[in-house]
Amino acid sequence: MLHKRVATENQYAELEQAWEEQLELREELKDKPSELKHYEEKLKQATKTVTRKVSIPKTKVIKQPVQQASKPAANDAARTAIKPIAPQKPLPNQQIS
Secondary structure (H helix, E strand, O other): OOOOOOOOHHHHHHHHHHHHHHHHHHHHHHOOOHHHHHHHHHHHHHOOOOOOOOOOOOOOOOOOOOOOOOOOOHHHHHHHHOOOOOOOOOOHHHOOO
């Protein structure tokens, strides 16, 4: 169940008064004193920075084609055709007695 809260006439009048004070305060703060304006100008001159545009070239992305594992490459056929060397018996003059 939703309860509505209603302000009394006194509460509403206080709210109105606080709002009017806020509006007056905001209006006063819009106009800065001349000393403050002078200080801000000097500060701006002291901290002035140089800005410039820098163009950055876009990088081009090149995608490599995906290699399929199911097809053997030409080099794979040559590798599988080579058989390991089988050891041979030593020659007669190489035998150890």
